Amino acid sequence: xxxxxAHLGEFGLIGLIRERMRHRSPGTVLGIGDDAAVLRPExxxxxxxxxxxxxxxxxxxxxWGCPRELGRKTLAVNLSDIAAMGGRPxxxxxxLGVPPSGVPLAEIEALLAGLEEEAAAYGVALVGGDTxxxxxxxxxxxxxxxxxxxxxxxxxxxxxxxxxxxxxxxxGGSAAGLLALESxxxxxxxxxxGLPRPxxxxxxxxxxxxxxxxxxxxxxxxxxxxxxxxxCATAMIDVSDGIASDLGHLCTESRVGARIQAGRVPIxxxxxxxxxxxxxxxxxxxxxxxxxxxxxxxxxxxPRPRLLAVAPELEVTALGAVVAEPLGARLxxxxxxxxxxxxxxxxxxxxP
Amino acid sequence: xxxxxAHLGEFGLIGLIRERMRHRSPGTVLGIGDDAAVLRPExxxxxxxxxxxxxxxxxxxxxWGCPRELGRKTLAVNLSDIAAMGGRPxxxxxxLGVPPSGVPLAEIEALLAGLEEEAAAYGVALVGGDTxxxxxxxxxxxxxxxxxxxxxxxxxxxxxxxxxxxxxxxxGGSAAGLLALESxxxxxxxxxxGLPRPxxxxxxxxxxxxxxxxxxxxxxxxxxxxxxxxxCATAMIDVSDGIASDLGHLCTESRVGARIQAGRVPIxxxxxxxxxxxxxxxxxxxxxxxxxxxxxxxxxxxPRPRLLAVAPELEVTALGAVVAEPLGARLxxxxxxxxxxxxxxxxxxxxP
Numbered sequence: 001x002x003x004x005x006a007h008l009g010e011f012g013l014i015g016l017i018r019e020r021m022r023h024r025s026p027g028t029v030l031g032i033g034d035d036a037a038v039l040r041p042e043x044x045x046x047x048x049x050x051x052x053x054x055x056x057x058x059x060x061x062x063x064w065g066c067p068r069e070l071g072r073k074t075l076a077v078n079l080s081d082i083a084a085m086g087g088r089p090x091x092x093x094x095x096l097g098v099p100p101s102g103v104p105l106a107e108i109e110a111l112l113a114g115l116e117e118e119a120a121a122y123g124v125a126l127v128g129g130d131t132x133x134x135x136x137x138x139x140x141x142x143x144x145x146x147x148x149x150x151x152x153x154x155x156x157x158x159x160x161x162x163x164x165x166x167x168x169x170x171x172g173g174s175a176a177g178l179l180a181l182e183s184x185x186x187x188x189x190x191x192x193x194g195l196p197r198p199x200x201x202x203x204x205x206x207x208x209x210x211x212x213x214x215x216x217x218x219x220x221x222x223x224x225x226x227x228x229x230x231x232c233a234t235a236m237i238d239v240s241d242g243i244a245s246d247l248g249h250l251c252t253e254s255r256v257g258a259r260i261q262a263g264r265v266p267i268x269x270x271x272x273x274x275x276x277x278x279x280x281x282x283x284x285x286x287x288x289x290x291x292x293x294x295x296x297x298x299x300x301x302x303p304r305p306r307l308l309a310v311a312p313e314l315e316v317t318a319l320g321a322v323v324a325e326p327l328g329a330r331l332x333x334x335x336x337x338x339x340x341x342x343x344x345x346x347x348x349x350x351x352p
Numbered sequence: 353x354x355x356x357x358a359h360l361g362e363f364g365l366i367g368l369i370r371e372r373m374r375h376r377s378p379g380t381v382l383g384i385g386d387d388a389a390v391l392r393p394e395x396x397x398x399x400x401x402x403x404x405x406x407x408x409x410x411x412x413x414x415x416w417g418c419p420r421e422l423g424r425k426t427l428a429v430n431l432s433d434i435a436a437m438g439g440r441p442x443x444x445x446x447x448l449g450v451p452p453s454g455v456p457l458a459e460i461e462a463l464l465a466g467l468e469e470e471a472a473a474y475g476v477a478l479v480g481g482d483t484x485x486x487x488x489x490x491x492x493x494x495x496x497x498x499x500x501x502x503x504x505x506x507x508x509x510x511x512x513x514x515x516x517x518x519x520x521x522x523x524g525g526s527a528a529g530l531l532a533l534e535s536x537x538x539x540x541x542x543x544x545x546g547l548p549r550p551x552x553x554x555x556x557x558x559x560x561x562x563x564x565x566x567x568x569x570x571x572x573x574x575x576x577x578x579x580x581x582x583x584c585a586t587a588m589i590d591v592s593d594g595i596a597s598d599l600g601h602l603c604t605e606s607r608v609g610a611r612i613q614a615g616r617v618p619i620x621x622x623x624x625x626x627x628x629x630x631x632x633x634x635x636x637x638x639x640x641x642x643x644x645x646x647x648x649x650x651x652x653x654x655p656r657p658r659l660l661a662v663a664p665e666l667e668v669t670a671l672g673a674v675v676a677e678p679l680g681a682r683l684x685x686x687x688x689x690x691x692x693x694x695x696x697x698x699x700x701x702x703x704p
Contacts, residue, residue, distance in 0.1 A: 029398055030507065033605060035436035035590055036402035036498070038505045041393035046381055049480060050388035051445040051495055057487030058449075084387035093403040095447070095493045097410075128401060135409030136488020141447045143403055143495035146388070153390045155382065238387055253385060 004105040005098070013108070013131050017094070020112045025090050025125035037127035039091055039145070048146040048153065050081035056099075056137025064181055067107045069217040070140070071114025076221050077240070078144035079122055080293040083226035084238035086154040087146040089122055094129035097139030111140075122223060152230050159235035159254035159298040161324040166233075166303060167317050168222055168294045171243060172282060173268030175289020177216030179278055180209050180270070187213045198277060205273045212270025219293035224310040226295060232306060236297035242288040243319075244341035246296055247329035254298075257327040260320030263334055268292075287331070287341060298322055356457040357450070365460070365483050369446070372464045377442045377477035389479035391443055397499040402433035408451075408489025416533055419459045421569040422492070423466025429592070430496035431474055431573035432645040436590035438506040438582040439498040441474055441575065446481035449491030474575060504582050511587035511606035511650040513676040518585075518655060519669050520574055520646045523595060524634060525620030527641020529568030531630055532561050532622070539565045550629060557625045564622025571645035576662040578647060584658060588649035594642040595671075596693035599681035602648065609679040610650075612672030615686055620644075639683070639693060650674050 008016065018032045030038040041047060054074050056062055075092060082089045094115070098108065119126060124144070184192045187210065191197050201209075222238075229236065235254050237246045243265075251258050267286045275282035297303070304316050320332070329341045360368065370384045382390040393399060406426050408414055427444060434441045446467070450460065471478060476496070536544045539562065543549050553561075574590075581588065587606050589598045595617075603610050619638045627634035649655075656668050672684070681693045 030505070034508050035433040035588075036400045036439070038437070038500070039399040039401060040502070041397075041399055045393075047391040047393055047399065047497075048388045049391060049443065049445060049495075049497065051447050051480065051493070052482045053447045053449060053484060053491065053493060055449055055484065055486050055488070055491065058485055081387040085390070087388070091401065093401060093495055095403050095405040097405060097407055097491075128403060130404045132405060132407065133410055134407050134488070136407075136486075139405065139407065139449075139491055139493075141403070141405060141491075141493040143401075143445055145399075145401065145497075148390070150392070153382070156386050236387075 002104045005103065005108065008105065010131055017112060017129065021116050021119065021126040023116065023120040023125055025123060027090055028125050028127055031125060031127040037091065039127065042147050044150050045147040046150050046153065048082055048085050048087040048148055049143065050078055051141065051143040052077045052081070054140040062138060064186070066187065066217055067110035068114035071111040072118040072218055074140045074142050075115055075118040075124065076219050077293065078142045079221035079223060080219065080238040082144060082146040083221050083223045084236050084295060085148060086152065086226045086230040086236070087148040088227060089124045089144055089146040089223065091127045091145040092119065092124050093143045094126055095139065095141030096129065096131045097134030099134045099137055103138060122221065154230060154233050154236040156235055156237050156250045156253035159250060159256050159322050161256060161322050163234055163298040163300050163322045165247065165258050165260055165298055165319045165322060167239070167243065167266065167296045167319055168225055168314055169292065170266045170268040170315065171239065171292050171294065172271030172286030172289050173212045173215035174219065174291040175285040176268060176270035176274035177212030177214070179274050179280070180212055181216065183278070185209060185213060187217060201277065208269035208273045212268065212274065215268065215270065216291060219291065221293060222295045225307060225314065228306050228310045229297060229303060232301055232303050233297035233299050236295055239292045239294045239296050240290055242290040243296055244287040244329065248341065250296065251326065251328055255326050257323045257325045257330065258320060259323055259330045259332055259338065261332050264317060264319050266315055266317045354456045357455065357460065360457065362483055369464060369481070373468050373471065373478040375468065375472040375477055377475060379442055380477050380479055383477060383479040389443065391479065394499050396502050398502050398505065400434055400437050400439040400498040400500055400505065401495065402430055403493065403495040404429045404433070406492040414490060418539065418569055419462035420466035423463040424470040424570055426492045426494050427467055427470040427476065428571050428573050429645065430494045431575060432571065432590040432592070434496060434498040435573050435575045435578035436588050436647060437500060438504065438578045438588070439500040440579060441476045441496055441498040443479045443497040444471065444476050445495045446478055447491065447493030448481065448483045449486030451486050451489055455490060474573065506582060506585050506588040508587055508589050508602045508605035511602060511608050511674050513608060513674050515586055515650040515652050515674045517599065517610050517612055517650055517671045517674060519591070519595065519618065519648045519671055520577055520666055521644065522618045522620040522667065523591065523644050523646065524623030524638030524641050525564045525567035526571065526643040527637040528620060528622035528626035529564030529566070531626050531632070532564055533568065535630070537561060537565060539569060553629065560621035560625045564620065564626065567620065567622065568643065571643065573645060574647045577659060577666065580658050580662045581649060581655060584653055584655050585649040585651050588647055591644045591646045591648050592642055594640040595648055596639040596681065598648055600693065603678065603680055607678050609675045609677045609682065610672060611675055611682045611684055611690065613684050616669060616671050618667055618669045
């Protein structure tokens with residue numbers, strides 16, 4: 001263990017977290033420093049609760065050298081779940097397991113700085129948590145509580161036949177960014193000296209790759225979009241496993257099917273570059289890569305007018321339609337053939 | 353990875369959890385199966401939120417062979433935090449990281465069975481969570497939400513001079529049980545063949561050791577006690593790090609000191625046996641061992657009459673008194689000398 005961290009001790013670390021996480025949120029009766037936090041619920045609102053873990057070696061590598069981004073992402077992936085309900089985030093709890101050796105205090109401080117940036121950006125107060133040693137890697141677990149007007153949460157189960165399937169932003173950027181990271185690229189850094197660079201990768205392609213790295217390391221939770229879709233979207237899910245899988249979940253919970261057009265899938269420019277560079281199918285990255293944290297939703301009305309008000313530059317794409325037959329999520333290719341979309345990222349089948 | 357678990361996959365495991373965790377709780381608008389849970393707050397109540405992680409190799413060893421107990425304890429340590437606020441538990445979220453190899457599906461099923469037993473025993477519904485592969489050990493993270501009447505939560509910060517310091521139950525049993533586990537003893541099992549058995553350890557001593565194992569593996573959260581102390585206890589904390597440390601936290605938050613008598617500390621019988629067997633000081637196990645999950649609280653009035661109604665057989669011991677000088681937690685020994693109580697378990701100073 002880093003001597004500075006060992007000197008600080010568990011209670012010193014809790015004190016550091018308490019000091020660094022300064023953003024406050026309404027409804028906090030009692031924050032960090034007791035057995036539990038005490039929160040005052042809003043009148044006529046329901047509480048939304050979600051939890052996500054990020055584990056070293058599975059969700060991130062410490063040698064990428066991006067602890068600040070990791071701090072932001074740890075909260076962002078939970079914020080994305082609140083966004084997918086149309087909710088407003090309020091209070092977070094942090095579980096932090098620190099391995100016995102090799103994590104300098106400065107890295108923990110950078111992680112907390114990122115967490116605080118994200119918390120402040122989205123109006124979240126850290127109100128509690130748990131710190132402990134970890135025998136293995138760095139363990140990050142965030143639980144996020146939010147609110148939504150009673151009865152107004154957008155569920156996965158509300159889709160109906162003949163509604164349109166929509167998605168925000170572009171897909172496959174995060175998966176492409178992950179492949180680029182694994183190949184040695186780093187955010188805001190020049191092409192690594194030891195990595196062969198194809199001649200066709202010019203400044204535009206490199207900028208696309210950097211956008212992919214950002215999409216993976218710093219996903220932007222679509223909170224304003226999610227909230228603007230309350231009363232418009234009939235069902236919604238965030239794209240964490242890839243739309244091939246996530247649209248399937250939405251169909252299952254809504255007891256419907258969906259048919260989307262391959263040609264309409266908005267492919268992130270990084271996926272196109274990585275596809276050519278590393279011999280991957282860009283459409284496959286877009287459908288099955290996961291971790292884009294865009295919003296996938298169904299709607300009868302065109303959602304774009306109301307989204308223009310909150311995110312004028314965001315692409316919102318009609319992918320296809322909900323169908324009555326509960327045949328899952330299906331993809332129609334340019335040749336007119338229809339394919340069942342296989343699953344997205346599965347943590348267990350991906351494990352060695 | 354166990355082929356049965358790999359075959360099940362991540363979404364199969366989520367389905368299994370959804371199927372096995374059957375206990376329902378009022379206020380659940382939407383449980384497992386969406387991006388987040390939706391909960392209806394109670395009128396005139398505040399929400400209490402706490403989170404605790406149990407990590408393999410730090411908080412437990414899989415080779416102890418007690419997955420059902422582990423499932424119970426994962427929830428129990430969080431229930432204990434709700435108890436220490438005087439609250440009533442309602443909704444839980446589970447983060448579950450499963451290592452890529454060596455955890456049979458049957459072990460996960462036993463863990464879920466234990467979790468469900470504990471949830472049903474205390475009226476908790478599992479409403480959400482996150483499952484993923486873990487590159488390292490088994491990772492368990494539970495967040496528990498409860499309620500307490502508005503303004504009635506018992507904080508750490510409410511102690512006043514001249515109040516009495518009380519503790520429920522006996523201390524040091526969990527630490528003694530952990531030492532016994534590490535020495536090879538197992539719950540409900542005869543003395544191991546390869547382990548030398550001192551001649552003075554007879555049936556009574558062995559029963560005490562077994563009680564220590566149970567105290568460590570299956571701590572009993574003091575929920576009814578905590579709730580009965582609302583309106584009586586002025587400050588409260590659960591004994592997770594050992595009273596030497598936990599009484600210090602209570603003093604710090606209340607800006608007071610406390611002086612307790614060494615001779616009054618209720619030492620668990622297992623601590624006495626382990627003390628003689630392994631050459632440890634039973635009082636030290638009781639003060640600094642931690643994980644007893646008893647309640648340590650301050651009160652002006654004698655709490656025993658009201659506790660008799662909910663737990664007639666539970667010992668409740670007056671340890672000493674709150675004092676005005678903010679000198680931390682101090683221990684008075686039989687010779688009349690006074691000692692500052694050093695800290696309890698610190699995750700980072702205990703790390704190798």
